[in-house]
Amino acid sequence: MTANPPSAELATPDPLLSVRDLSVRFDTAEGPVHAVDGVSFDLKAGEILGLVGESGCGKSTLARAILRLVEPRAGSISLAGSDITHLSRRQLRGVRRQVQMVFQDPYSSLAPRWTVAELLTEPLVIHGVGDRAERRRHVGDLLDKVGLPADAAQRYPHEFSGGQRQRLGIARALALDPRLVVLDEPVSALDVSVQAQILNLLVELQRQSDIAFLFISHDLSVVEYLSDRVAVMYLGQIVEIADRDSLWRHPSHPYTRALLQAIPGNPPPSADDALKIEGDLPSPIAPPPGCRFHTRCPYAEQRCRIDNPALRTVAPGHQAACHLMRLS
Amino acid sequence: MSLLDVKNLSISFATPRGRLAAVRDLSFSLKAGETLALVGESGCGKSLTALALLGLLEPPAVMEGNGIFLEGRNLLTLDEPTLRSLRGSRIAMIFQEPMTALNPVLTVGEQIMEVITEHEGGGRRAARARAVALMEKVRIPDAERRFAEYPHRLSGGLRQRVMIAMALACSPAVLIADEPTTALDVTIQAQILDLIGTLKRENGTAVLFITHDLGLVGQHADRVMVMYAGRVVEERTAADLFADPLHPYTRGLIAARPGLGGSGRRERLMEIPGTVPGLGAMPVGCAFSPRCAFADDLCRSTVPTSIDQAGGRIACHHSEGIHDREPAIRRIGNS
Amino acid sequence: MAFPDSLILSADGTGSHPRFALLRRLLRRPSALCGLVLMAAILAMAVLAHPLYPDDPLDMVAAPFLHPGTDAAFPLGSDMLGRDLAAGIFHGARISLLIGVVAALVSLVIGIGIGALSGYYGGRIDAGLMRLTELFQTIPPFLFSLAIVAILQPSIATITGAIGITAWPGLARLVRAEVLKLRHSELVEASISLGASDARIILLHILPNVLAPIVVSASILVASAILSESSLAFLGLGDPNVVSWGGMVGAGREVIRTDWYVATIPGIAILAAVLALNLLGDGLNDALNRKGQRR
Numbered sequence: 001m002t003a004n005p006p007s008a009e010l011a012t013p014d015p016l017l018s019v020r021d022l023s024v025r026f027d028t029a030e031g032p033v034h035a036v037d038g039v040s041f042d043l044k045a046g047e048i049l050g051l052v053g054e055s056g057c058g059k060s061t062l063a064r065a066i067l068r069l070v071e072p073r074a075g076s077i078s079l080a081g082s083d084i085t086h087l088s089r090r091q092l093r094g095v096r097r098q099v100q101m102v103f104q105d106p107y108s109s110l111a112p113r114w115t116v117a118e119l120l121t122e123p124l125v126i127h128g129v130g131d132r133a134e135r136r137r138h139v140g141d142l143l144d145k146v147g148l149p150a151d152a153a154q155r156y157p158h159e160f161s162g163g164q165r166q167r168l169g170i171a172r173a174l175a176l177d178p179r180l181v182v183l184d185e186p187v188s189a190l191d192v193s194v195q196a197q198i199l200n201l202l203v204e205l206q207r208q209s210d211i212a213f214l215f216i217s218h219d220l221s222v223v224e225y226l227s228d229r230v231a232v233m234y235l236g237q238i239v240e241i242a243d244r245d246s247l248w249r250h251p252s253h254p255y256t257r258a259l260l261q262a263i264p265g266n267p268p269p270s271a272d273d274a275l276k277i278e279g280d281l282p283s284p285i286a287p288p289p290g291c292r293f294h295t296r297c298p299y300a301e302q303r304c305r306i307d308n309p310a311l312r313t314v315a316p317g318h319q320a321a322c323h324l325m326r327l328s
Numbered sequence: 329m330s331l332l333d334v335k336n337l338s339i340s341f342a343t344p345r346g347r348l349a350a351v352r353d354l355s356f357s358l359k360a361g362e363t364l365a366l367v368g369e370s371g372c373g374k375s376l377t378a379l380a381l382l383g384l385l386e387p388p389a390v391m392e393g394n395g396i397f398l399e400g401r402n403l404l405t406l407d408e409p410t411l412r413s414l415r416g417s418r419i420a421m422i423f424q425e426p427m428t429a430l431n432p433v434l435t436v437g438e439q440i441m442e443v444i445t446e447h448e449g450g451g452r453r454a455a456r457a458r459a460v461a462l463m464e465k466v467r468i469p470d471a472e473r474r475f476a477e478y479p480h481r482l483s484g485g486l487r488q489r490v491m492i493a494m495a496l497a498c499s500p501a502v503l504i505a506d507e508p509t510t511a512l513d514v515t516i517q518a519q520i521l522d523l524i525g526t527l528k529r530e531n532g533t534a535v536l537f538i539t540h541d542l543g544l545v546g547q548h549a550d551r552v553m554v555m556y557a558g559r560v561v562e563e564r565t566a567a568d569l570f571a572d573p574l575h576p577y578t579r580g581l582i583a584a585r586p587g588l589g590g591s592g593r594r595e596r597l598m599e600i601p602g603t604v605p606g607l608g609a610m611p612v613g614c615a616f617s618p619r620c621a622f623a624d625d626l627c628r629s630t631v632p633t634s635i636d637q638a639g640g641r642i643a644c645h646h647s648e649g650i651h652d653r654e655p656a657i658r659r660i661g662n663s
Numbered sequence: 664m665a666f667p668d669s670l671i672l673s674a675d676g677t678g679s680h681p682r683f684a685l686l687r688r689l690l691r692r693p694s695a696l697c698g699l700v701l702m703a704a705i706l707a708m709a710v711l712a713h714p715l716y717p718d719d720p721l722d723m724v725a726a727p728f729l730h731p732g733t734d735a736a737f738p739l740g741s742d743m744l745g746r747d748l749a750a751g752i753f754h755g756a757r758i759s760l761l762i763g764v765v766a767a768l769v770s771l772v773i774g775i776g777i778g779a780l781s782g783y784y785g786g787r788i789d790a791g792l793m794r795l796t797e798l799f800q801t802i803p804p805f806l807f808s809l810a811i812v813a814i815l816q817p818s819i820a821t822i823t824g825a826i827g828i829t830a831w832p833g834l835a836r837l838v839r840a841e842v843l844k845l846r847h848s849e850l851v852e853a854s855i856s857l858g859a860s861d862a863r864i865i866l867l868h869i870l871p872n873v874l875a876p877i878v879v880s881a882s883i884l885v886a887s888a889i890l891s892e893s894s895l896a897f898l899g900l901g902d903p904n905v906v907s908w909g910g911m912v913g914a915g916r917e918v919i920r921t922d923w924y925v926a927t928i929p930g931i932a933i934l935a936a937v938l939a940l941n942l943l944g945d946g947l948n949d950a951l952n953r954k955g956q957r958r
Binding site: 054055161162163164191192193194195196197199200203218220221222224225226244258259261262263264277278279280281 | 369370469483484485486513514515516517518519540541542543544545546547580581583584585586587593594596597598599600601603604
């Protein structure tokens with residue numbers, strides 16, 4: 001299979017995933033935390049959307065809300081045009097075939113006492129797919145797809161290395177042929193030499209089918225390598241979302257620029273553009289009023305302290321939320 | 329003048345089945361004002377090396393060698409009280425996770441003071457003033473107020489600054505930074521590494537920077553040692569290493585990393601097949617040979633010795649001819 | 664200090680099945696081994712009771728107050744009614760173990776059920792079930808069992824039930840706490856996102872991972888059920904149709920000054936059974952937790 005030609009994209013007006021004004025709130029002992037606060041974005045079939053941000057920015061919570069692992073407070077999530085925000089757990093089970101997740105630590109998401117064959121057939125058993133022989137064949141296909149030997153089927157997760165375990169996690173997510181896979185920091189726990197193996201695998205899988213990835217990472221180099229589009233999150237909100245090239249060439253939000261400059265070996269284009277942001281991430285329990293980035297932003301003005309900027313279109317397909325950006 | 333000289337250091341674990349070597353024949357020296365990076369993947373022995381330099385190895389780990397000379401004194405021959413007096417004052421360490429290295433029931437200020445009074449004595453008032461000054465020096469905003477905070481009340485970045493303040497309290501000659509920014513976010517990471525660099529220049533401290541992230545090394549180290557399975561496979565200046573890595577493992581590490589290896593979007597990244605061997609399953613010959621595209625019978629039978637080459641040291645049988653074998657290696661980004 | 668993974672694997676011998684590893688670790692502990700041997704002995708007594716003493720142990724077969732060791736046919740002597748003490752001990756083992764194990768099973772089912780539902784669903788279900796648990800905890804379990812047995816007439820079934828339904832609150836809290844820990848783990852999140860039903864998640868993914876503390880408390884539950892049964896029987900609330908260790912102690916109480924052995928011998932049997940189960944529980948705790956540490 002090849003990538004969708006442009007005409008096919010036009011023929012399907014509904015994006016695969018559409019998130020609108022999504023908010024998630026946690027009640028903690030110290031007060032409510034708005035982990036995700038009014039996030040909207042679309043994801044097309046076959047697209048890879050990278051979601052970057054520092055720890056505590058809400059990217060993992062957003063992922064879990066899309067999978068309905070945490071309950072959103074407000075907003076909506078639509079999958080292929082149908083609203084799944086308010087489906088009951090029972091109704092959701094059909095939807096789950098289409099959206100799967102890959103976790104950061106494959107070891108903690110794989111039952112330790114189960115063999116690989118058992119782990120990989122579980123999704124099929126749950127959804128009543130195939131008979132015994134078909135399932136066994138399917139396990140073989142999945143292992144082959146993620147580059148593991150067929151004899152892996154009879155082994156236990158602890159017998160595999162970190163990279164191989166992540167291959168298992170990916171194989172399990174692919175078992176039901178989903179249309180969207182959410183990957184939460186899938187390579188962060190791996191050594192560099194092994195990271196490359198997993199990244200290559202993801203690229204290969206995406207080329208073979210029109211599967212879409214929501215790829216969450218704090219590592220901008222990895223996101224740049226893999227993504228079609230990139231969304232940058234800061235304290236529960238998307239501050240910039242754009243095509244990868246547009247974002248890398250013309251970052252519009254000061255936070256995005258600081259993030260890009262913080263990539264090792266990625267010095268600012270000129271001394272004028274050098275932007276070192278000071279201080280720490282404010283507590284998500286009491287986010288700053290106005291623009292949430294103003295406490296660390298070297299350009300902040302009076303209105304930034306009062307008014308939270310909305311996402312505005314900077315260029316076609318490129319939106320950012322900053323009062324001060326130069327519109328091109 | 330070299331502040332730290334390590335000569336043929338080996339670390340092994342005593343097990344019922346015999347010795348398992350974790351670090352083999354490690355030698356290097358570290359000059360004042362220099363940052364030497366020790367780079368490798370998990371399990372390569374880099375953190376054990378840090379513990380050994382501080383004399384903090386515990387059984388079943390055993391170290392041997394021709395000496396660890398700190399400002400001329402051989403740490404291997406010193407007794408524990410002497411070592412203790414050197415730790416924190418002449419050689420200090422910053423850990424990866426400051427939360428576990430700080431005492432949760434003492435305020436951060438008290439912990440900095442403790443280091444000062446422990447090594448230099450003196451009155452509490454003087455120590456307090458020094459502690460506040462140190463907190464300001466590591467750019468902790470509002471130091472006077474933060475003095476009385478407990479570690480869990482501070483952010484990860486501030487905690488790491490407190491650790492740096494403690495490490496620098498007695499102006500050590502050598503600072504070991506073991507993955508100092510791995511637990512931190514990228515924007516904070518840049519701040520902390522810049523701070524370590526500035527303090528190093530101001531005080532002429534020698535820094536041993538231990539990391540798994542080759543990407544950080546280019547900007548923050550003068551020299552680099554790449555470690556694989558307990559051995560240093562390549563030691564070069566940072567500029568040389570990135571311009572023209574000569575050991576196949578180093579080449580693989582750089583090419584495997586998106587953003588460093590110059591791979592375009594979704595171009596196939598160079599993979600290093602397989603995984604790091606376990607201590608109990610070290611291959612005969614060059615430890616990298618099972619994963620190396622150039623390995624031949626010589627590699628599989630004989631451990632390569634470190635030879636001087638291209639302004640550094642490389643331990644590979646084929647490093648001299650590596651360009652003929654792999655002319656197509658992509659231009660390495662970063663300069 | 665950091666210990667490389669590879670070393671641990673190679674030092675332990677890879678590829679051995681976890682279950683046998685647990686047994687090996689258990690046998691390596693002297694106290695657990697003692698518990699195991701004692702327990703095996705008591706089990707053997709229960710199994711051999713009928714073959715060795717086919718007659719009703721409540722029959723009068725000898726002269727009263729036959730001291731132990733005076734008649735080879737009655738090695739443990741006889742009580743004031745001339746009943747064979749050895750036959751009583753052997754048959755008593757059956758009753759004690761039966762009531763102990765079944766009562767513990769009743770507690771396990773209730774405790775695991777309530778704890779798992781409470782921890783997994785949280786919210787109102789949790790609040791309701793925990794209030795119920797607290798209600799049960801405010802009444803001393805033994806007095807509670809006593810009242811139930813007194814009202815319902817003592818029989819093996821009522822005694823077992825009365826002990827079983829009063830002993831579960833501690834276990835329910837333990838299970839709830841463990842389930843709560845796993846509820847938001849990636850293991851459970853992964854199963855939910857595969858579309859697994861709640862029952863499947865609880866039974867296949869959560870409970871097997873809280874098995875260790877459950878196994879440990881199960882052995883303690885059996886021990887305390889044996890003690891409770893003995894206490895009830897001692898107070899005269901045993902099943903009058905069967906012989907029980909507690910009942911034997913109760914009967915021997917009146918003659919303890921003159922014929923000490925009548926109460927002491929069944930007392931030692933109770934002690935041995937409870938001790939064996941506690942040693943076993945401790946051993947299992949160590950063995951299972953050590954496994955947890957190294958994963």
